[in-house]
Amino acid sequence: MPPIVVSLINLKGGVGKTTTTVQLAECLVSEYGKRVLVIDLDPQTNATISLIEEERWEELDDQGLTIFQLFQDKLDGTSVFDIRRAIQRGVSNLGLDGLSLLPSSIRLINVQDRMSEIPVKLGYAITPMEVLKAAIHDVPGQFDYVLIDCPPNLGFITRNGIEISDYFFIPTIPDTLSTYGIPQIVKSIEQFSRERPLLKIRCLGLVVTKFYSRSEAHVRGINNLPARFTRVFAKLGLPPAPIFKTVIPLANTFADVPLTDNKPKSFKEKYGRSRSGDRYLYQYVIDLTKEFMDHAGR
Numbered sequence: 606m607p608p609i610v611v612s613l614i615n616l617k618g619g620v621g622k623t624t625t626t627v628q629l630a631e632c633l634v635s636e637y638g639k640r641v642l643v644i645d646l647d648p649q650t651n652a653t654i655s656l657i658e659e660e661r662w663e664e665l666d667d668q669g670l671t672i673f674q675l676f677q678d679k680l681d682g683t684s685v686f687d688i689r690r691a692i693q694r695g696v697s698n699l700g701l702d703g704l705s706l707l708p709s710s711i712r713l714i715n716v717q718d719r720m721s722e723i724p725v726k727l728g729y730a731i732t733p734m735e736v737l738k739a740a741i742h743d744v745p746g747q748f749d750y751v752l753i754d755c756p757p758n759l760g761f762i763t764r765n766g767i768e769i770s771d772y773f774f775i776p777t778i779p780d781t782l783s784t785y786g787i788p789q790i791v792k793s794i795e796q797f798s799r800e801r802p803l804l805k806i807r808c809l810g811l812v813v814t815k816f817y818s819r820s821e822a823h824v825r826g827i828n829n830l831p832a833r834f835t836r837v838f839a840k841l842g843l844p845p846a847p848i849f850k851t852v853i854p855l856a857n858t859f860a861d862v863p864l865t866d867n868k869p870k871s872f873k874e875k876y877g878r879s880r881s882g883d884r885y886l887y888q889y890v891i892d893l894t895k896e897f898m899d900h901a902g903r
Contacts, residue, residue, distance in 0.1 A: 608642075609901045610751040611809060612766040612773045616786030618757045621814030621853065623651040625776040625893075626754045627697075628876070630656075632894040634703040635872040639749040642692065644737075645709035646672060646766050648717070652754040653708040656696040665691070666710045673710035675740055676762075679723045679731070680716060688740050698868055699875060705748070707741075713762060720761035734801075737765040745769075749903070759793050767797060772809035772901065779813050779826030787811070788837045795841050808838075808846035809900050812893060814853045827852070847900060851893040854881040 613626050626643060633639040645652040653662055653671075665671055669685035678686050688707075696706045720733040731739055745751055753766040767773065773794060777783045791808060798804045811834055817823050831848055838845045856879065869875035876887035 608745045608748040608751050609772070609903055610745065610753065610770045611901065612753040612755050612763070612770040612806075613776060614755045614759075614763065614766075614773050614790055615775055615777055615783070616757050616759070616790060617777070617783045618649075620776055620778050620783045622757075622776045623647070623649075623655065623754050625774075625812065625814060625853070626652055626752050627655045628890045629894055629897055630704055630750075630752055631697055631699060631701065631872060631875075632890050633750055633898075634697075634701045635699060636891060636894065637898070638703070640703045640705075640747065642705045642707065642745070642748045642751045643696075644672070644707045644741075644751060644753045644766065646713075646737075646762050647709055647754050647756040648711050648713035648762075649756070650709045650711055653706065656704070656706045657693055657708065661693075662708055665693070665708055666712070671708045671710035671712075672737075673712040673716065676713070676716045676720070676723075676736055679736055680719055680726055682726065686740070688744060692744065699872060709754075713756075717760060717762055733761040734764040734768045738769050741769065750901075759790070764797065767794060767806055768801075768804065770806050772807055774809040774897075775811040776814045777811060778815045779823050779830060781822075781826070784826065784830070784833070787834070788840075791837050791843075792841060795843065809897070810847040810849055812849040812851065812853065815855045816852045817855045849893065849896050849900075851889060851896055853889055853893065854886075856881055856886055 613622050615622050630641045630643050633641050643652055670691040674686040678684055691707055693706045695702050697704050723733045755763045755766050775787060794806060813827055834848055835845045873887045876890050877885035879886060
């Protein structure tokens with residue numbers, strides 16, 4: 606059975622996109638026994654550094670075993686990148702055998718503006734959106750889920766993620782700046798689908814992150830979101846996607862997730878060092894993951 610592939614997207618940085626990716630990945634593996642591959646397409650490399658130590662990332666980048674080299678090969682006519690060596694198994698400071706990572710590189714910034722050259726370099730055998738698809742076609746069968754951490758734009762790098770995805774998922778803070786680009790995301794991906802009939806990607810939904818209950822702006826935003834989000838789909842003649850019932854609170858513990866030098870003994874220890882409301886923080890992640898699996902259909 607092929608995996609369910611989900612791209613996590615928001616055009617605003619700092620909304621918890623990477624944190625949500627890592628939370629879902631670790632919870633799916635540790636609490637539900639799933640096999641998960643995280644693909645880091647973001648030049649900021651936050652998902653990568655959340656799952657492997659920085660020294661290991663530097664070694665991989667030097668050896669041409671990050672996602673940067675995949676695209677650079679297409680521009681240079683080289684074959685340095687090896688997908689099977691690049692995928693890192695058993696990552697996370699939880700030591701999860703079922704969790705794998707295809708790491709990113711800050712050097713992705715250097716190729717973003719050159720992606721349009723790829724068809725010419727390769728004699729129009731491949732489009733700039735299909736580089737990842739061509740490289741990874743034999744790999745996903747090893748996994749139940751593939752989670753793609755996308756950069757905060759809809760350029761060719763992000764479109765490589767969209768091209769192989771069944772769904773896109775939108776984490777957002779419930780404020781004006783973080784939600785401003787949501788209509789553009791939905792509209793643009795719908796346009797991509799019309800241009801490429803084989804692309805069957807759908808919106809899995811939206812999850813509110815970093816919610817601060819004492820913020821009037823956050824409370825007002827979360828109350829207005831359902832009508833605004835539904836209206837986006839109605840304008841395009843699409844069925845509405847859900848807003849997840851689980852709301853992820855603003856918490857320092859979640860901010861510390863990327864610190865790989867922490868060595869928690871379990872998922873619940875890693876995420877449950879403090880409480881928010883009536884629950885330990887790990888319960889929010891478990892609830893989010895349950896909803897995620899329910900909406901994804903597995």
